[in-house]
Amino acid sequence: MFLKRLEVVGFKSFAERIGIDFVPGVTAVVGPNGSGKSNVTDAIRWVLGEQSAKSLRGAKMEDVIFAGSESRRALNFAEVTLVLDNTDEQVAIPYTEVSVTRRVYRSGESEYLLNNQQCRLKDITDLFMDSGLGKEAFSIISQGRVDEILNSRPDDRRSIFEEAAGVLKYKLRKKKAEHK
Ligand code: ATP
Ligand code: MG
Secondary structure, eight states: OEEEEEEEBBBBTTOOOEEEEESSSEEEOSSSTTHHHHHHHHHHHHHHHOOOOOTTTSSSSGGGGGOOOOOSSOSSSEEEEEEEEEOOOOOOSSEEEEEEEEEEESOOOOEEEEETTTEEEHHHHHTTTTTTTTOOOOOOOOOTTTHHHHSHHHHHHHHHHHHHOOOHHHHHHHHHHHHH
16 A cells, blocks of 8 residues: 555645645655645645644644635635555555545534545544554654654553554454443
8 A cells, every 4th residue: 555646725835736646665855944844744644534633733623724825815625635556455445546535614514535435534544444544553653753652651652563563453343342
């Protein structure tokens, strides 16, 4: 599985619709301070279901919507689409390509789409759990997170390894079953 394409419109500093095509291998994003490099990874975490405005470096979720600039009016919605190559079927869905879209309006209304079909956030989290991709997954390690992992309690650190090993899903299911 690999990240093939990211489409962003109205998200943070990206007022205009932009598309970034990734190729297998290493991609480096370079640019001056404040040019939007971190906003690219914020967009990836957001589309995968990030619910914490603070972890997206905002105060409230509405802060992810383009707030306007000297030359451009603010927008009313933000939308991010992530396209993954799934030819190895690492994501348990019978499609060679998986696309995930999240949209949020200033009114607070929001929606998620999986391969252009409306779905719940839970469908997305379930699908990506243990694939290594997800808002909390080890595939996205931001500045500061390295220290956090090193300084975390053994139990918390263990859950990172469990997710990487693909056993977290079973532990969560077991917990759910025990509570019934
Ligand atoms: P650094 O090198 O300092 O880490 P960076 O390239 O990672 O910088 P980002 O943090 O991604 O930069 O982008 C910050 C920019 O995004 C700021 O200029 C900020 O004004 C802009 N920005 C953030 N949220 C919004 C928003 N809702 N509307 C418009 N612009 C926004
Ligand atoms: Mg940055």
